[in-house]
Amino acid sequence: MRRATPEDLDALMALETAIYPDDAWSSATMASELANPYGHYLVETGEDGAIVAYAGLLAPLGTGQGDIQTVTVAPEARRQGIARCLLSTLIDEARRRGAEELFLEVRVDNEAAQALYRELGFEELSVRKSYYGQGVDALTMKLKVV
Numbered sequence: 001m002r003r004a005t006p007e008d009l010d011a012l013m014a015l016e017t018a019i020y021p022d023d024a025w026s027s028a029t030m031a032s033e034l035a036n037p038y039g040h041y042l043v044e045t046g047e048d049g050a051i052v053a054y055a056g057l058l059a060p061l062g063t064g065q066g067d068i069q070t071v072t073v074a075p076e077a078r079r080q081g082i083a084r085c086l087l088s089t090l091i092d093e094a095r096r097r098g099a100e101e102l103f104l105e106v107r108v109d110n111e112a113a114q115a116l117y118r119e120l121g122f123e124e125l126s127v128r129k130s131y132y133g134q135g136v137d138a139l140t141m142k143l144k145v146v
């Protein structure tokens with residue numbers, strides 16, 4: 001696992017567009033996330049150095065709050081604990097920045113991600129209607145950072 005850099009943009013976008021056909025971020029959005037001084041992006045690489053997963057946090061110092069912006073693992077690298085490891089590290093980083101609460105949005109039909117978040121201690125907060133493409137609702141979840 002390592003910090004993402006602006007040079008990782010193309011590799012992240014290749015995964016992003018493959019895995020989120022209806023909701024992929026634009027390259028400009030991803031670039032701005034990677035450059036955001038309040039952000040913290042991590043990547044996991046395979047044995048050949050290719051990026052197989054990424055995850056990002058947005059947690060401005062002094063606000064006491066943060067957001068998990070994304071977590072994405074290539075299909076061939078799933079169920080190996082990579083997402084759990086990336087998110088645990090981001091939660092540690094949020095704590096280091098003084099965040100007491102972390103939020104995220106997840107598709108209501110994404111049971112895998114919801115199971116992951118619940119395992120990490122996130123709890124359901126509310127539903128945001130038609131938050132995703134094709135009118136899919138989002139579940140907002142919250143973690144009390146201890």
Ligand SMILES: CC(C)(COP(=O)(O)OP(=O)(O)OC[C@H]1O[C@@H](n2cnc3c(N)ncnc32)[C@H](O)[C@@H]1OP(=O)(O)O)[C@@H](O)C(=O)NCCC(=O)NCCS
Nearest residue numbers: 071072073078079080081082083084106112113115116119
């Ligand atoms: C959701 C996702 C990030 C999980 O990544 P992962 O690296 O496979 O997850 P992990 O191996 O760290 O799993 C940790 C735990 O999460 C839960 N979990 C993960 N995938 C699951 C699945 N398909 N079904 C049920 N539970 C699952 C399990 O509790 C798992 O622990 P276990 O393997 O010991 O049972 C991955 O499936 C993915 O990238 N999906 C597409 C993108 C996406 O939906 N991102 C989230 C957007 S909000």
